[in-house]
Structure formats: structure tokens, C-alpha cells
Amino acid sequence: MAHSNAHPVVAVQGGPVAPTLLGQGPARIPTGGKIRAGIKVLTKKAASEPKAKAIYDQGxxxxxxxEQIERAITAARPDLKTPLVPRNVPWFTVRAQDFPNPEIAREILDAYGEDRGEGRRLYRFPVVFPSDYWxxxxxHELAAWGTHEKHYWSQYSADGRARHCMCHAPVPVDETGRRTIRLFGGRKTMIREDNGGLCEPEACREYQQRQCNLTGRFLFFIPGIRSISAFELHTNSFYAMNAAIQKFETVGFLRGGRISGFLDRQRTPFYLTKKLMEVAHIDEQGRAVRVPQWIIDLEAPVDVTALLRENEDTETALVQAHLATQVLQGSPAADRAESLPANAADVQATTVADATSAEEPPLCDGHPSFEQLMARVQAYGIVTERYQAYADRRWGRGWKINPRQDRERDATGLAGEDGMIRIAHFSDLHYGTKNLAEADRCFGAAIDRAIALGVEAAVLSGDATDHGLDLHAPAAERLVAQVRRLADHCPVLMLQGTFSHEPPGTLAIFRLLGGRHPVHVADRIEQVALxxxxxxxxxxxxxxxxxPAGARALFTCIPTVNKAVVAATVGAVDAAQAVGEHLALLLRGYASTxxxxxxxxxPTIGVSHGTVFGCVSEHGVPMAGFDHEFTTGALFGSEAQAFMLGHIHRHQAWEQESRAGRQCIAYPGSIGRFHYGEEGQKGxxxxxxxxxxxxxxxESTPACRTVDIVFEGKPDLDALRTALAQQDIAGAFVRVRWTVADEDRHQVDRAAIERLLDGAAETKLEGRIVPVVRTRA
Structure with missing residues (x-):
């Protein structure tokens, strides 16, 4: 029977800070099984006890x-405090009890196990890492463990400059001093008071007494073993981790920052194995001694010269990118290219270097005359009649009388003294029947803010609509009106998003809006110059x-890739992973441009719509898998200064310093909060x-506030009143969830709950019924 929960969990999304129930901690890769680096054997004392030996052999x-074997021995023979000790062996231990699904252990041994005379063991196996950051x-960390919990551990400060020694904070007690206060979210942590809170092994008592040691783990997937979660392999070896770091950095350097996924087009993975090495350490007398140890070794059996050849010249990268475009679009890019607008032919595609080398008349008193300005316009390859028509629209026909101030700047493309361009990046508007009020309120406020900030261009990176819309639908009318309002302020670039949200052709109407500035729809792989x-x-x-001459900024556009088109070329089985591989080749081909x-x-800007491996969804779920479109390494490898992404509804970003300068990749997230439980700020x-x-x-938008109230059992109305008294639900979207047994479902008073939620903008009641299973004797 399900019991009432007097303390429901209340999660609030939205408002000024958009808090989350479990905080804003860093996303972690979920694990679903453990491979061990060695085994444990009985101590000499325990091995002399027949009962302990029998329990060990049976286990x-x-x-x-x-751990289970050791607990069983200790329970049977309490005098044996530590009956097991580690034993260094040349194989890895794979046990069914170390996996939520015990069948996975058998699959790993069947696929990669070997018999070298001691039974079928795991000596070497392939791995693929889920992130480009080693x-x-x-x-890894320095940690001091007790019998049941971690006492102290190292943790770097937010700026990465100081390494602190952390510990658990004392459990607080109430004013009587007799009862502990119940904590939410586990025990709190604090900086240890000893040694000024710094982690200094040479001055640490626990480290010198060998109670605190370096500990780390590898997180990986195994090709051919189906699991949505990664596997882990723990190690305490400094030599193993240090050697792995060197391998990671070497491979990352050769692959443009990438260590995730397969290493080459032949689908070569990393391998984990063991190597017998002479390891030096300092004994109790301070002498350096060497002892043989089986150390975990990370192998990268890839032809390094092939990786170097792939990066040795621009021509190779361009050819590979061109072939990748054919696979991603299903036919040669030139055959699918849009015809240029009629007026685009007037703008000559000559390089800016050629234009700037053209002879220009000298300026008078630092300001150009009308003739000098027209000469400058011609020098940049722009048809003078076209520029005059533009200027007439921009400043009125009287501009020729005083062609000074900032008008030459528009011809040369310099928007400011520092050459910086300011762009508003919107994504995932999801205009539709259900989302219309939220989408239009938030997008309208965002446009107001963008105009007030004086942006020079706007980018919509996919999923402007939630589904196919008829032109007479209210959602279509509002979206068109808002984009037209934006186009009256600045040029707009719209990217094709997910086909289920934006069916092909949905965005074509926006080319015809006729605002003061043009709207370009990028529904193919292309580059666009502003x-x-x-x-x-x-x-x-x-x-x-x-x-192109006279360009202000260069945009590289990669709309959603149709995986069905890729499947027609490479086959359905390999299509999902082939998309990511060919996109990586395409992105590398853009680097030279x-x-x-x-x-x-x-400025160089990339715009695309898809999933970055390792990003986090709006519900806090890390996106780890082989079928995602991008890795951060591939995106950074394009050498674009900024990469504006859409598709994921949670704002997140990645940065790096490289030869291309300071590069940024970012999702703005959805423009509004369209589902309950969406975490993070919207904007x-x-x-x-x-x-x-x-x-x-x-820049924040006035997204709706959602409140989730969860009961583990039957909803308690008094507890609900208490929760609502602490949380203002006026104007909020409130969802109440509960779990009850089938026999108690009729005891839930839905009408009473709805009365308590009066004042909320919307209420949603969701009950999960646990069926009662009865069997006949």
C-alpha cells in the first residue's frame, strides 16, 4: 500500500532566478556498470580459516x-576485520553483481574475453569516450575514505586557482540541542578548517599516513554492448592516469580537439589493457625502489600518419567536406543550390583584399565628398546605383547633400571602431496552437529588447514553429507579424529546424515578408555573407x-540533416553515426574559409540545429550517445568565432582559446517554458x-512559472496547503503528481486539490496507479 507523504517535493521553474530543486550542479555522465582493475584474495590469516575460505570460493x-564476499566473511568470523587484500593481476574483473543488468557482464566477456590458460578473462577491450574533455x-581527486564514507576530498575553487580540502559539514540540531534537523539533498559540504582549507599533500596528516590517496576512474562506452549509461573503471595509479592524459592530449591535438567517438573513418576505438611495468616508489626508509606492477594502459591503435595526412593541407579538407555535403544532402551540393536573388548579381564576389587594394581618391578634411564616397563604394565592388537606392531608403533623398558622418561606414562594413558585430540569437520559438500565448509573449518581449539593444542582425536557429501551420492559423499570423517587426529593424536569418516541427517549405513564406531589411531562409548547407x-x-x-567583397560578417549555415537521406547512401544501420562523422568533415572543410x-x-559565425554530444536537456538529462550530430571538438574545428545552435531547450555554452582566438558555442534554449519541469532561465x-x-x-524573457508538487503516496491536503502557503501560485502553471495503489485511487479528492489551486493559470493533476497483482493459491 502507498502511504501518504507529509512532505511533498515542490519544484519551481521560472521567476527571476529560475531555481531548480536539485540546484545548478555540473552535469555528470550517468554510469550503469563497473569493471574492476584487479581482484581481492584472502589474507594469510583468513586463508588458514576453512570457513572463510569456503565463503570466498562460493562467492x-x-x-x-x-565487498559482498568480505561482508559475508566478517559476519561469519568477526575476528577477521579485513579478510581480503587487493591482488594485482593482468586481467580486468567483470562480475554480474557490478551491473544493474547482470547479462551485460556475460555479453562483455563473450565479446572480448580471452582464455590465456586461466579461464576466460578480460585482458583487452575497446572503449569509446563520451566527451572531448579528458x-x-x-x-579524479585526492580522497580519504573511512569504512563507510568519504571523510576528506580535494576540490578546486571556481576560478581553478586554489585546491581546497573539503569535508562534510556537521549535522545541525534544533534549538533544544537534542534533535537533528532533517536535511534536504544530502549532507552539506564545507572547506576543512585544518591547513587553512588548502589541499597540500606534503602538509596533510591523512596523506602522510596513507589514508588519503589519489583516486580516479575512466568513463566510457563499449562498442557492441548496448547501454544508455556509461561504464566505469576505477584506478588509483598515478602512472596509469598520467599516461592516459598524454594519450588524450596527443590524440586531441591530431584530431582537432576531439577524443570522443571513434578515432578515424575505419571506426578505430581506444583500447584499455594492462602492461607489466617497473614502478618506482619511496619505501618507509625513504629509499627509491622499483617493483613490477600490472598498470592500466590506454591504447590508441590508429595510423598517426593518416591523421596527419588528413590535416596536412586545405585541399584535402575541402574535398572531404564537399563529399560529405553530397552524403548529407543526398546529391551534389551544386545541384541543390538555390538560385541567387536577381539583385545579388550586382554584388561582385571578389575578395576584400582585392577591393582594398584599389586606388582611392584622397579624403578632404577627414570627410568624403559625394564623389569620393561613390569612388569608395565602387572600390568595394558595389554598384553605385544600388548603393544610392539603398541610401535613399535609409536616410531619405537629401542624404547626398551631406554624405558624411557614419555613412561611409556602411559602405566599408565597419559598424564600430572595434569591428564588433552585435547579433540577437533566438531559437526554438515553437509557435503552435498549444504554445501560442507563451511563445508570442516571450518572442515579442525578446524582439523589443533586441531592438532596444541596437542589434545589427538577428538569427533564428530552427524550430520557429511547433508543427506544420496553415497560413490562416492564428499562430502563423502572429509569427509572421513578429518576424516582420524584427525585419523592419535589422536583417534576419532563419534556419531550417527539425522536420517534425518545421516541415520542409514551412519557412519559404518568410522570404516574401518585404520588411525594411531582408529575411534569408537557410534550408540547405551553405554560407551567407551579410x-x-x-x-x-x-x-x-x-x-x-x-x-564576397563588401561583406560585414560571414555565416556558415547547417540546417537539420535528414537522416533518411544519409541512410539511402550509407545504409540504415550506419546512418545515425555517419551523420556525425560527415558533419565533422564538413565543419573542418569550413576552417580555411x-x-x-x-x-x-x-567575424565568422556558424549556425546549426542539432544535439551536441554531452549537452544537457531542459529536464537535466545528459545527452550521451553515438547518434548525436555534433561534438564540441568538431564545432571548434570549424574555426568559427561563434557557433549559434538550436534544438536543445536549455541554455548552455562551451568556450575555448585556440589559434582562432576565443571561440564560443552556445544554445540560447527555448524562448519560453513550454513544458512542466523545464530547468533553467529562458531567453x-x-x-x-x-x-x-x-x-x-x-537576455531573459517573461517565461511562465511552473510549479511541480510531488507526493510519493496519496496527496495530503494539509501538506498541500502548507506547501502552497510557502509558494505563490498566482499566475503559475501548477502540476500535482502522486502515486497510489489501485485500491486507494478513489480516496484522492481531485476536486479539493483543484479548489486549493484556485488562482493558478493552469492546473494539471497526474496520478500514477500501482496495480494490485493477485495470485491464486
Whole structure:
């Protein structure tokens, strides 16, 4: 029977800070099984006891963990405090008890086990890492463990400069001093008072007494073993972890920052094995001694010269990118290219370097005359009649009388003294019948804010609609009106999103809006230049042969890839992973164009719609799998200053310093809160991008507030009243959930709950019924 829960869990999403129930801790890769580096054997004293030996042999034969065996021996023979000790062996231990699904242990041994004379053991097995950051796939720390819990551990400060020694905070007590206060979310932590709170092994009592040691673990997937969670392999070996770091950094350098996924197009993985090494350590007398040890070894059996050849010249990268485009789009890019707008032919695709080398008349008193301005316009490859027509619309026909101040700046493409361009980045608007009120309120407020901030361009990175819309639908009318309002302020770039949300052709109508500035719809792989006149100039193929003259910024557009098209080329089985592999090749092919643009002083921006491996969903779930479109290494490898992404509804970002300068990848998240339980703040990103750096800020939108109230048993109305008294639900969207047995379902008073929730904008009651299973004797 389910029992009433007097303390329901209340989670609030939205409001000024958008708190979450479990805080804003870093996302961790979930694990679903453990492979051990060695075994444990009986001590000499325990081995002399027949009962202890029998329990050990039975436990090993049954596949029990060594912890279970040790507990059983200690229970039978209390005088044996520590009956087991570690034994260094050349194989890894795979036991059914170490996996939630015991069948996985058998699958691993069947697939990769070997018999070298001591039975079938796991000596060497392939692994694929789920992140491009070695600190994520090999977390490690100094830790001092007690019998049942960790007493002290190392942790770096937020700025990474100080390493602190952490411990659990004392359990608080009430005012009487006799009862402990019940804590939510586990025990609190604090900086240890000893040694000024710093972790200094040389001055640490626990470290010197060998109670505190280095501990770490590898997190990985095993090819051919189906699991949504990663596996882990613990190690305390400094030599193993230090050697692995060197391998990670070497492979990352050769692969443009990537260590995740397979190492090459032949699907070569890393391998974990063991190597017998002479390990030096200092004995109790302070002497250096060497002893043989089986050390975990990370292998990368890849042809390094092949990796070097792949990166040795630009021409190779361009050819591979061109072939990747054909696979991703189902046909040669040139055959699928859109025809350029008629007026785009007037803008000559000559390089800015050629334009700037043209002879220009001298300026008079630091300001150009009308003739000098027109000469400057011609020097940048712009048709003078076209520029005059643009200027007439921009400033009125009287501008020719005084062509000074900032008007030359529009011809040269310099928006400010520092060359920085300011862009508003919106994503995942999801206009539809159900979401119309939330989407329109938030998007409208975002446009107001973007206009007030004076953005020079706007990007919508996919999923503007929630589903296919008829033109007469209210959601379509509001979306068109809002985009037109945005286009009256600045040029707009709209990217094709997920086909289930934006069926092909949905965005075509936005090309015809007729605002003061054009709207470009990127529904194919292409590059688009934003010209100094505020026009969009698209490449005929997947990239420009030369950066267009008079460009203000260069955008690389990669809309949602149709995996069915890829499957038609590579086969359905390999399609999911092939998408990521070919996108990585495509992105690397764009690097040379981005470098050329930076040399000419242009900001470079990537825009796409898809999932980054290891990102976190709006419900706090890490996205780890082989079928995601991007890795951070592949995106950074394009050498674009900024990469604006859509699809994931939670704001998150990645940064790195590289030869391309300060690069940023970011999701703005959805414009509003469309589902209960969505974590994080909602809004759009205000980007400021230069030739060697990119930065952004999240601008909030008035997203709705959601409140989740969860009962583990039957809803307690008194507890619900108490929870509601502590939380203002006026105007909020409230969901109440409970779990009850089938026989108690009629005791839930839904009408009473709805009366208590009066004042909420919307209420949703969800009861989970646990069926009663009866069997006949």
C-alpha cells in the first residue's frame, strides 16, 4: 500500500532566478556498470580459516562482488576485520553483481574475453569516450575514505586557482540541542578548517599516513554492448592516469580537439589493457625502489600518419567536406543550390583584399565628398546605383547633400571602431496552437529588447514553429507579424529546424515578408555573407570560393540533416553515426574559409540545429550517445568565432582559446517554458563577435512559472496547503503528481486539490496507479 507523504517535493521553474530543486550542479555522465582493475584474495590469516575460505570460493563462483564476499566473511568470523587484500593481476574483473543488468557482464566477456590458460578473462577491450574533455571522461581527486564514507576530498575553487580540502559539514540540531534537523539533498559540504582549507599533500596528516590517496576512474562506452549509461573503471595509479592524459592530449591535438567517438573513418576505438611495468616508489626508509606492477594502459591503435595526412593541407579538407555535403544532402551540393536573388548579381564576389587594394581618391578634411564616397563604394565592388537606392531608403533623398558622418561606414562594413558585430540569437520559438500565448509573449518581449539593444542582425536557429501551420492559423499570423517587426529593424536569418516541427517549405513564406531589411531562409548547407548594405548574399554551393567583397560578417549555415537521406547512401544501420562523422568533415572543410574571412577583418559565425554530444536537456538529462550530430571538438574545428545552435531547450555554452582566438558555442534554449519541469532561465542570446573573440549574454524573457508538487503516496491536503502557503501560485502553471495503489485511487479528492489551486493559470493533476497483482493459491 502507498502511504501518504507529509512532505511533498515542490519544484519551481521560472521567476527571476529560475531555481531548480536539485540546484545548478555540473552535469555528470550517468554510469550503469563497473569493471574492476584487479581482484581481492584472502589474507594469510583468513586463508588458514576453512570457513572463510569456503565463503570466498562460493562467492567467487557465484559472481558476487568482493565487498559482498568480505561482508559475508566478517559476519561469519568477526575476528577477521579485513579478510581480503587487493591482488594485482593482468586481467580486468567483470562480475554480474557490478551491473544493474547482470547479462551485460556475460555479453562483455563473450565479446572480448580471452582464455590465456586461466579461464576466460578480460585482458583487452575497446572503449569509446563520451566527451572531448579528458577531465570529464577521467575524473579524479585526492580522497580519504573511512569504512563507510568519504571523510576528506580535494576540490578546486571556481576560478581553478586554489585546491581546497573539503569535508562534510556537521549535522545541525534544533534549538533544544537534542534533535537533528532533517536535511534536504544530502549532507552539506564545507572547506576543512585544518591547513587553512588548502589541499597540500606534503602538509596533510591523512596523506602522510596513507589514508588519503589519489583516486580516479575512466568513463566510457563499449562498442557492441548496448547501454544508455556509461561504464566505469576505477584506478588509483598515478602512472596509469598520467599516461592516459598524454594519450588524450596527443590524440586531441591530431584530431582537432576531439577524443570522443571513434578515432578515424575505419571506426578505430581506444583500447584499455594492462602492461607489466617497473614502478618506482619511496619505501618507509625513504629509499627509491622499483617493483613490477600490472598498470592500466590506454591504447590508441590508429595510423598517426593518416591523421596527419588528413590535416596536412586545405585541399584535402575541402574535398572531404564537399563529399560529405553530397552524403548529407543526398546529391551534389551544386545541384541543390538555390538560385541567387536577381539583385545579388550586382554584388561582385571578389575578395576584400582585392577591393582594398584599389586606388582611392584622397579624403578632404577627414570627410568624403559625394564623389569620393561613390569612388569608395565602387572600390568595394558595389554598384553605385544600388548603393544610392539603398541610401535613399535609409536616410531619405537629401542624404547626398551631406554624405558624411557614419555613412561611409556602411559602405566599408565597419559598424564600430572595434569591428564588433552585435547579433540577437533566438531559437526554438515553437509557435503552435498549444504554445501560442507563451511563445508570442516571450518572442515579442525578446524582439523589443533586441531592438532596444541596437542589434545589427538577428538569427533564428530552427524550430520557429511547433508543427506544420496553415497560413490562416492564428499562430502563423502572429509569427509572421513578429518576424516582420524584427525585419523592419535589422536583417534576419532563419534556419531550417527539425522536420517534425518545421516541415520542409514551412519557412519559404518568410522570404516574401518585404520588411525594411531582408529575411534569408537557410534550408540547405551553405554560407551567407551579410553585406555592408544589410543584404544577404548566399553561396551557390556549400561554401564561397572567395569571401564576397563588401561583406560585414560571414555565416556558415547547417540546417537539420535528414537522416533518411544519409541512410539511402550509407545504409540504415550506419546512418545515425555517419551523420556525425560527415558533419565533422564538413565543419573542418569550413576552417580555411573562416581563416580567410578573419584575415580580412570579418567575424565568422556558424549556425546549426542539432544535439551536441554531452549537452544537457531542459529536464537535466545528459545527452550521451553515438547518434548525436555534433561534438564540441568538431564545432571548434570549424574555426568559427561563434557557433549559434538550436534544438536543445536549455541554455548552455562551451568556450575555448585556440589559434582562432576565443571561440564560443552556445544554445540560447527555448524562448519560453513550454513544458512542466523545464530547468533553467529562458531567453535569447545577445552576441558580440569580432575577428578573434566572441562573447554573449543571456537576455531573459517573461517565461511562465511552473510549479511541480510531488507526493510519493496519496496527496495530503494539509501538506498541500502548507506547501502552497510557502509558494505563490498566482499566475503559475501548477502540476500535482502522486502515486497510489489501485485500491486507494478513489480516496484522492481531485476536486479539493483543484479548489486549493484556485488562482493558478493552469492546473494539471497526474496520478500514477500501482496495480494490485493477485495470485491464486
Amino acid at each position: 567467487v563462483a557465484a559472481g558476487q562482488s568482493f 577531465r570529464t571522461v577521467m575524473p 553585406t555592408a548594405q544589410g543584404e544577404w548574399l548566399a553561396s551557390t554551393g556549400w561554401c564561397f570560393d572567395a569571401v 573562416h581563416r580567410a574571412a578573419r584575415r580580412q577583418g570579418l 535569447f542570446l545577445l552576441w558580440e563577435i569580432d575577428t578573434d573573440q566572441a562573447r554573449f549574454t543571456l
